[in-house]
Amino acid sequence: MAKLDDPGLFGRQWAAAYDSPGNPDPAPAVDFLAGLAGAGPVLELAIGSGRVALPLAARGIPVEGIEASPEMVELLRGKPGGDSVPVTVADMADVPVNGTYPLVYLVFNTLFNLTVTGRQEDCLHNVARVLAPGGRFVVEAFVPDEAKFDQEEREVQVRSVTEDAVTVRMHRYDRAAQTFVRQTITFTDGGVRLQPFGMRYQWPEQIDAMAAAAGLELEARYATWQRDEFGPESTDHISVYRKPS
Known part of the structure; x- marks a missing residue:
């Protein structure tokens, strides 16, 4: 395995400084996701230190996570409420969990951390497997420039x-x-x-194609978590994919 293909590499290298000042405010993402979560449970891929998951769980929504880095999970466990969030330590592309979810989400460009050819496609197929009918998969990513x-x-x-x-x-x-x-x-x-x-970066339409191949439909796309309109000048996108009922 090439070093960069190791799913736990990021956490081993950056966990110690991951929660330093300067990270994005999670509040807009939490508001957006809470509106889609229903009664839950919801699943975060690459849950990291719980930057989004913990405030979402604090709203009474059951949250589960997948994280390849034990170092990141240790950070999460050290925060208030961190012990109550179930986390599977594994490669997120495999989505190795049981049950169905009304919402699965992946934030902060993390889909692109899957650098091995075919693993992003694997991820979307496995997300489709665990989504409930009518459930949503939310992806936050940059638009390549x-x-x-x-x-x-x-x-x-x-x-x-x-x-x-x-x-x-x-x-x-x-x-x-x-x-x-x-x-x-x-x-x-x-x-x-x-x-x-x-x-391994992708343009939005390429993610759409991977989602379609997994049986998911693009429901909405925004430029920000505040639902600003996505357009040609947008540098990021929040894309919502739906599993048909």
């Missing part, structure tokens, strides 16, 4: 500079494969630390 890719490849992003360390970030895109590798490099007088990360 090749001009931004060009810019990121040309520049070295300086992440931090202190008297003890320097951290920089660089990108390399494979446009034919629709993948990228991002390398975060920290230099100290004790050595060099590499933190690689990769994605």
Whole structure:
């Protein structure tokens, strides 16, 4: 297995700093998802540290999760209410849970973390398997922008500079494969630390095609969790897929 194909890699590398300031406010996503959840239970793929799941559960909606990283699950367990959320430690593409759900969701571009060819398709087929008839699958993802890719490849992003360390970030895109590798490099007088990360990105219509192949129908698409209209200039999308009744 290539390093970037390991589903637990992200959590092992980033769990320690994952809940640092600067993450998106989960409140709009929680409001949106609560409106689709009904009485639950709902399933979050790549539940992480519970940034969305815990405030959703606090509204009385039963939430379950799948997470490949035990380090992320440990973060979740350390938060108020974290012990009451059932989490299966596994590759989210397999959706290895039983039962049916009125809502399955996946936020913050995490679908693209499945870098092995065919695994995104596997994920959608398995989501369709566990969705109740009429249930929804919600995906939050960025809209690929090749001009931004060009810019990121040309520049070295300086992440931090202190008297003890320097951290920089660089990108390399494979446009034919629709993948990228991002390398975060920290230099100290004790050595060099590499933190690689990769994605296999898709345009919205490509996700639509994967969903259709899994038997799901696009019900709605928005530019934000506040349901702003999606258009040609939108940089992100919230797509709602429905399993026919």
